Amino acid sequence: MPIEGATIDVTFYGVRGSTPCHGPEVSRYGGNTSCVAVDVPGHDPIMFDLGTGSRYLGVERSTEGFHADCFVSHLHWDHIQGLPFFPPLLAPGNRLDLYAPRPERHESVADVIDTILCPPLFPVGVADLPGEVVFHDLGNDEVRIGDVTVTSRYIPHIGRTLGYRVDWNGISVAYLSDHQQPGVDVYDMCPGVEALCRDVDLLIHDAQYTRDEFIQRSTWGHCTIDYAIWTGKAAGAKQVALFHHDPMHDDRMLDQVASVCGRHCTPNVVVAREGLTIQLGA
Numbered sequence: 001m002p003i004e005g006a007t008i009d010v011t012f013y014g015v016r017g018s019t020p021c022h023g024p025e026v027s028r029y030g031g032n033t034s035c036v037a038v039d040v041p042g043h044d045p046i047m048f049d050l051g052t053g054s055r056y057l058g059v060e061r062s063t064e065g066f067h068a069d070c071f072v073s074h075l076h077w078d079h080i081q082g083l084p085f086f087p088p089l090l091a092p093g094n095r096l097d098l099y100a101p102r103p104e105r106h107e108s109v110a111d112v113i114d115t116i117l118c119p120p121l122f123p124v125g126v127a128d129l130p131g132e133v134v135f136h137d138l139g140n141d142e143v144r145i146g147d148v149t150v151t152s153r154y155i156p157h158i159g160r161t162l163g164y165r166v167d168w169n170g171i172s173v174a175y176l177s178d179h180q181q182p183g184v185d186v187y188d189m190c191p192g193v194e195a196l197c198r199d200v201d202l203l204i205h206d207a208q209y210t211r212d213e214f215i216q217r218s219t220w221g222h223c224t225i226d227y228a229i230w231t232g233k234a235a236g237a238k239q240v241a242l243f244h245h246d247p248m249h250d251d252r253m254l255d256q257v258a259s260v261c262g263r264h265c266t267p268n269v270v271v272a273r274e275g276l277t278i279q280l281g282a
């Protein structure tokens with residue numbers, strides 16, 4: 001039975017791709033790398049990615065007995081570099097369930113994290129942190145968290161990468177942070193992407209490049225702003241949040257994108273920025 005009038009809040013804590021950036025020219029959209037919170041009534045926070053934005057999420061929400069389920073798209077730096085600085089992990093009794101794509105050349109996600117969080121690269125390992133991290137290796141899966149369903153599907157990028165979709169009470173949000181466009185001016189999507197994005201209320205999608213930038217970097221694992229909007233439209237998404245902005249895209253440039261994209265009616269397009277909350281199902 002759907003709950004009448006219930007809503008999901010989606011809040012952006014980090015919207016940048018590749019590497020964090022800082023300065024007055026990026027201060028309004030923000031320079032932290034990928035992290036998004038999905039708040040479903042009656043549930044602990046569901047998170048997408050552990051970029052540097054996750055530190056701010058943790059500062060804001062760290063409480064005694066903190067718990068979150070975090071779905072990591074892939075293990076590139078910009079999606080995990082917030083993990084060792086995630087404030088809830090600095091207190092005992094707190095727990096983070098971390099889901100990520102099963103790696104190709106390592107035994108498990110935990111194994112990969114152990115190879116980068118250890119001396120001399122970092123003072124301690126994950127197991128030495130006071131809070132607990134519980135790792136879950138995913139492929140094409142469905143994860144049930146109470147009455148929430150999280151669907152994961154492999155999507156084209158560089159190395160194993162998952163896109164996610166959260167469904168609850170007839171409300172849905174999809175997260176495809178890093179998505180390789182098939183080619184310059186090529187508009188096509190694989191069945192996994194289609195399954196994640198079909199008729200979704202909000203699609204959070206890679207929008208790293210302009211067409212000219214993509215021509216220079218067409219094999220770097222990303223796509224154009226136009227491709228993000230096309231994916232949303234082709235899949236029947238109601239709203240698209242342009243995400244994973246290139247560090248070279250300053251506030252002025254993103255304002256221009258917002259002003260051009262703001263004219264779209266279907267789907268409605270917004271440019272993700274730190275601190276933005278989008279309420280779904282209202």
Ligand SMILES: [Zn+2]
Nearest residue numbers: 017018078178
């Ligand atoms: Zn990325």
Ligand SMILES: [Zn+2]
Nearest residue numbers: 076157178221
């Ligand atoms: Zn990546």
